[in-house]
Amino acid sequence: MSITVQIPTALRRLTAGTPRITCAASNLPELFSVLDTQFPDLKPHLRDEAGQTRRFLNVYVNEEDIRFLGGNTYAFQDGDEVLLVPSIAGGAR
Amino acid sequence: MTTSTYHLRCRECGKTWGNQPRSICEDCFSPLEVTYDYDSIRPLVSRELFASRAPNLWRYRELLPLPAGCQPSLPTGFTPLLKAPQLGERIGSCNLYLKNDAVCLPTLSFKDRVVAVALANARHFGFDTVACSSTGNLANAVAAQAAREGFKAWIFIPSDLEPAKILGTQVFGAQLVRINGNYDQVNRLCSQIADEHRWGFVNVNLRPYYAEGSKTVGFEIAEQLGWRLPDNVVVPMAGGSLITKIKKAFDELIQLGLVDPKPVKFFGAQATGCSPISTAVKQYCKEIEPQRPATIARSLAIGNPADGHYAVKAITSSGGWSEDVSDTEVVASIQLLAESEGIFTETAGGVTVGTARKLIRQDRILPEETTVLCITGNGLKTTDVLAGKYETETPIAPKLREFEALLESKLSGAFAGETPALPVSGDTPVFPAEVL
Numbered sequence: 168m169s170i171t172v173q174i175p176t177a178l179r180r181l182t183a184g185t186p187r188i189t190c191a192a193s194n195l196p197e198l199f200s201v202l203d204t205q206f207p208d209l210k211p212h213l214r215d216e217a218g219q220t221r222r223f224l225n226v227y228v229n230e231e232d233i234r235f236l237g238g239n240t241y242a243f244q245d246g247d248e249v250l251l252v253p254s255i256a257g258g259a260r
Numbered sequence: 261m262t263t264s265t266y267h268l269r270c271r272e273c274g275k276t277w278g279n280q281p282r283s284i285c286e287d288c289f290s291p292l293e294v295t296y297d298y299d300s301i302r303p304l305v306s307r308e309l310f311a312s313r314a315p316n317l318w319r320y321r322e323l324l325p326l327p328a329g330c331q332p333s334l335p336t337g338f339t340p341l342l343k344a345p346q347l348g349e350r351i352g353s354c355n356l357y358l359k360n361d362a363v364c365l366p367t368l369s370f371k372d373r374v375v376a377v378a379l380a381n382a383r384h385f386g387f388d389t390v391a392c393s394s395t396g397n398l399a400n401a402v403a404a405q406a407a408r409e410g411f412k413a414w415i416f417i418p419s420d421l422e423p424a425k426i427l428g429t430q431v432f433g434a435q436l437v438r439i440n441g442n443y444d445q446v447n448r449l450c451s452q453i454a455d456e457h458r459w460g461f462v463n464v465n466l467r468p469y470y471a472e473g474s475k476t477v478g479f480e481i482a483e484q485l486g487w488r489l490p491d492n493v494v495v496p497m498a499g500g501s502l503i504t505k506i507k508k509a510f511d512e513l514i515q516l517g518l519v520d521p522k523p524v525k526f527f528g529a530q531a532t533g534c535s536p537i538s539t540a541v542k543q544y545c546k547e548i549e550p551q552r553p554a555t556i557a558r559s560l561a562i563g564n565p566a567d568g569h570y571a572v573k574a575i576t577s578s579g580g581w582s583e584d585v586s587d588t589e590v591v592a593s594i595q596l597l598a599e600s601e602g603i604f605t606e607t608a609g610g611v612t613v614g615t616a617r618k619l620i621r622q623d624r625i626l627p628e629e630t631t632v633l634c635i636t637g638n639g640l641k642t643t644d645v646l647a648g649k650y651e652t653e654t655p656i657a658p659k660l661r662e663f664e665a666l667l668e669s670k671l672s673g674a675f676a677g678e679t680p681a682l683p684v685s686g687d688t689p690v691f692p693a694e695v696l
Contacts, residue, residue, distance in 0.1 A: 175451070175452070175455055176455045177284060177286065177289070177455070178289075180286065212288070212289055221289070222290075222547065222569060223284070223289050223290050223291065224289065225448070225564070227448060230441075230445060230448075232444065232550055232564060234549070234550055235550070235552065250448075250452075252448055252451055252452070253284050253289040254284070254289075254291065254566055255283045255284065255291065255447075255451065255463070255464055255467055255566045
């Protein structure tokens with residue numbers, strides 16, 4: 168099983184310019200752990216001290232806000248496209 | 261005025277970002293806000309200075325993020341603040357005011373204010389194309405002002421918007437993109453588009469500047485009350501920005517010595533079918549749980565409000581509260597406002613009036629307190645929600661005899677000796693009789 172994760176411009180400074188990755192994470196906490204390992208600079212921006220998704224980071228799966236799909240408990244399906252979007256991000260380039 | 265009096269600052273980590281089309285802090289990804297050097301502004305401003313200028317929002321230009329040399333010409337803002345004794349009597353307030361942005365120019369909603377400030381900055385940053393995601397009023401405002409200012413405009417809307425709001429965008433020659441999805445999906449798409457195209461998205465990359473335009477509602481309320489602050493303000497909430505900016509406006513006036521310090525309670529109004537902010541307030545929760553909107557108040561139908569967290573903070577820290585009302589109450593409240601004060605508001609205004617009534621009944625707003633309701637949009641844009649509420653009168657011949665017969669039948673019928681059926685809507689008395 169593999170999922171694709173799209174990384175928006177605003178976050179690419181922390182991923183050495185990587186615009187997307189594919190991985191086999193089965194849920195959001197696992198995906199964050201994959202990203203933590205692969206992009207240590209990104210790590211503090213994904214989860215807060217309590218392990219919750221940061222307030223200003225939105226996560227979408229196939230255009231749907233992951234919170235409507237069950238949030239941390241949603242089991243990724245093969246081929247899912249995951250999008251990380253800082254709240255009201257965009258532009259500035 | 262020079263650009264040195266304001267700059268972007270991260271609301272969370274405090275890092276400053278100068279002035280640029282950017283809405284989030286690259287260090288911590290939190291939202292940016294415009295902050296000002298109040299010490300340098302203080303000697304420049306006075307009540308007399310503001311009052312001596314033309315009656316539009318530019319009279320407060322020292323407190324807006326306007327680039328050096330900017331000479332805005334569109335006379336928007338400075339809408340009436342009206343005392344509302346009849347509505348007050350109906351809902352239980354003897355000191356009630358309406359800030360009537362249903363007549364804001366040029367497109368009859370408070371969004372004309374934010375767009376005016378956003379486009380001044382779009383020009384400064386060198387954009388030739390402006391854009392927005394919108395639930396309708398913003399679409400109208402961007403399209404109209406882009407036409408006047410010579411920008412190309414791309415407007416992104418949920419496909420189910422009211423026909424009047426769609427037409428009222430197209431007529432200005434804007435490129436309209438209808439999206440099969442709700443506003444939150446449109447907004448998410450726009451943040452992706454803003455990543456790819458060098459456009460000035462008024463509520464994405466220009467958002468910090470845009471949002472400052474909302475402060476002018478607060479400046480005007482204070483000035484129109486004779487340079488004093490009200491006890492309570494009731495504000496409709498979609499993304500949650502307006503309520504935080506009215507609070508910022510009052511705080512700035514206090515800080516600059518233009519009004520006496522006074523605690524003002526902020527009350528947020530939502531439709532129950534899309535009430536993520538009021539739900540958080542009522543559950544004493546700081547965080548917003550997103551909702552899927554299901555309400556006729558489409559201009560407020562934002563399930564994942566960008567400024568929701570800050571709106572909750574503004575409300576709770578002021579000692580205010582938030583409530584929400586059903587769609588039936590929204591329509592009844594539109595009718596109530598129209599019949600009592602002669603103001604035809606859109607669904608968002610119905611939400612505000614209905615919520616205010618609820619808050620008064622809960623004793624959260626007391627009758628003698630000075631209370632201002634923010635009416636943010638015009639009813640001519642959402643006439644569809646009144647479909648079926650009024651009978652189509654059978655025409656009569658142009659003969660006096662026929663009119664006299666009609667008059668007699670009216671007077672002897674249901675209307676005899678009664679005031680209009682206020683604010684009962686259809687067959688269901690929405691508001692209990694004792695309140696009427």
